[in-house]
Every structure is written in structure tokens, then in C-alpha cells.
Amino acid sequence: MAEQDTRLSIGTNDGVTRVEFLERNIVDEASIQQIGEEILREVDASVMPKILIDFKNVDHLSSAALGQLITINNKVRQKDGQLRLANIDAQIYEVFVITRLNKLFHIHETDDEALASFQ
Amino acid sequence: MASGPLKRRLVLENRLEEVSRCETIVLNHATEFGFTGSDRFAIKLALEEALANAIKHGNNHDPDKSVMVELHVDEICFEVSVTDEGEGFDPDDVPDPTLDENLEKPSGRGVMLMRTYMSEVSFNASGNCVRLVKRKSNDVQGA
Numbered sequence: 001m002a003e004q005d006t007r008l009s010i011g012t013n014d015g016v017t018r019v020e021f022l023e024r025n026i027v028d029e030a031s032i033q034q035i036g037e038e039i040l041r042e043v044d045a046s047v048m049p050k051i052l053i054d055f056k057n058v059d060h061l062s063s064a065a066l067g068q069l070i071t072i073n074n075k076v077r078q079k080d081g082q083l084r085l086a087n088i089d090a091q092i093y094e095v096f097v098i099t100r101l102n103k104l105f106h107i108h109e110t111d112d113e114a115l116a117s118f119q
Numbered sequence: 120m121a122s123g124p125l126k127r128r129l130v131l132e133n134r135l136e137e138v139s140r141c142e143t144i145v146l147n148h149a150t151e152f153g154f155t156g157s158d159r160f161a162i163k164l165a166l167e168e169a170l171a172n173a174i175k176h177g178n179n180h181d182p183d184k185s186v187m188v189e190l191h192v193d194e195i196c197f198e199v200s201v202t203d204e205g206e207g208f209d210p211d212d213v214p215d216p217t218l219d220e221n222l223e224k225p226s227g228r229g230v231m232l233m234r235t236y237m238s239e240v241s242f243n244a245s246g247n248c249v250r251l252v253k254r255k256s257n258d259v260q261g262a
Contacts, residue, residue, distance in 0.1 A: 029138075063168055063228040095164070099217060
């Protein structure tokens with residue numbers, strides 16, 4: 001079994017869990033699965049989770065990654081929490097628009113905007 | 120810059136780890152022929168979806184099966200076909216993932232993304248082979 005090294009940087013401040021990717025490509029299935037599990041653990045650990053996912057290091061993702069984000073979003077909503085996405089590269093944002101997932105997710109240009117949007 | 124058209128065939132083991140190995144090879148060839156920027160982004164996205172579909176859905180994760188990738192690229196046109204050993208599927212049966220009722224479903228976007236990002240996407244009659252074509256764009260991003 002390969003060593004379970006993290007693919008995320010996770011920090012909490014003022015009740016908001018901020019998640020940053022350490023990899024530029026979120027396409028390979030094993031990584032996506034691991035990333036999803038790591039974030040879902042954070043969601044599970046909170047009563048009403050407030051999660052900010054920062055995409056500033058990401059320049060590629062796949063539909064499997066979108067699927068994992070949807071699973072996270074569904075779980076956050078089940079717990080009356082809030083999920084925000086920020087700093088998405090223009091080419092990747094276009095994928096959200098094409099799939100209409102920009103309607104499902106709360107997407108902000110910057111971390112600061114995303115943080116200010118939590119209620 | 121490459122001199123003449125390139126043809127190459129790769130046979131992949133039916134493991135998801137093969138996806139990134141194949142992508143690296145194919146994208147290096149695409150770059151040699153000047154498919155960069157938004158064209159490269161599109162090719163990577165579509166190829167990723169085609170390979171994942173072949174391994175997961177086509178070959179049903181069966182380690183005894185394989186995926187064949189055939190590449191043909193020149194200065195104008197990039198073409199890749201991905202064939203699995205599965206029974207195939209009817210791409211027209213895939214529900215529209217952009218409908219409100221499907222937005223929260225975590226899967227079903229691969230074919231739609233391939234069609235959006237490539238110049239042409241076609242399937243063989245049995246649905247176990249997808250052919251992806253990208254014609255080089257003239258815009259600044261793709262140059």
C-alpha cells in the first residue's frame with residue numbers, strides 16, 4: 001500500500017475550513033478519491049460546516065473531480081453548511097459554465113470575497 | 120517542430136494509473152505539432168474523459184482487458200481514437216447533465232465535455248470506440 005500522503009492543505013480560521021490543493025492537475029481518479037475523502041472528513045467533523053475550497057494552484061480537472069465536488073456539496077447541504085469555491089482559473093471556470101455547475105456552486109473570484117459571503 | 124504526420128498506437132493496461140502515462144505521451148505529440156494553450160487544454164480534458172470511460176465503464180475495471188489508443192496528428196488536425204473491449208453504449212442514451220434535475224448528479228458529464236471541447240466526436244456503431252478530433256485553432260490562446 002502506498003504511503004497516504006496528503007494532497008491538500010487544510011486550515012481553519014474563524015469557523016471556516018479553508019482547503020487548498022497541492023497539485024495542479026485534479027484528474028487522476030486515485031487523487032480525486034483521496035481528495036474527496038479528506039474534505040468529507042472535514043465536513044463530517046463539523047456541525048454546520050463552512051468550507052472554502054481554493055483553486056489557485058489548479059490548472060486542470062476532470063468530470064470525476066466535478067463529481068466529487070458535487071458529492072461534497074450535497075453532504076455540506078445535508079448538514080446545513082455552506083460551501084464556497086474561489087480563485088478558479090478562467091479555463092476551468094469555463095468548464096463550470098459549460099456544465100452549468102456555476103449555478104449549483106457558490107463561486108467567488110477571490111478568497112476574501114468567498115470568506116465575506118459566509119453567513 | 121515535427122516534420123511529417125505522426126501515427127502511433129498505444130495499448131494500455133486496464134488500470135486508471137495508465138491514464139496519466141498515456142496523456143503525457145499523447146500531449147507531448149500534440150505539443151510537437153503546435154497544439155498548445157486552449158487546444159492542449161481541450162485535448163487533455165477530452166482524452167481524460169475518454170480513457171476514464173473506457174477503463175471504468177467500457178472494460179468495467181477488468182484487469183484482463185486493455186484499451187487501445189490510436190493517434191494521428193499533423194500540423195492542422197489532432198485525432199485520437201480510444202477503443203475498449205466492452206459491449207459499448209449508446210451515447211444518445213446519456214441524460215443531459217445540464218438539466219436542472221441532473222445538476223446534482225455526480226456523474227454523466229464526460230461525453231458532454233468531449234463534445235463541447237473537441238471539433239468532432241464520433242462513436243462506432245457498437246459504442247466501444249470514440250474518435251476525438253481537434254482542429255488547430257487560430258486564436259491567440261491556442262497559438
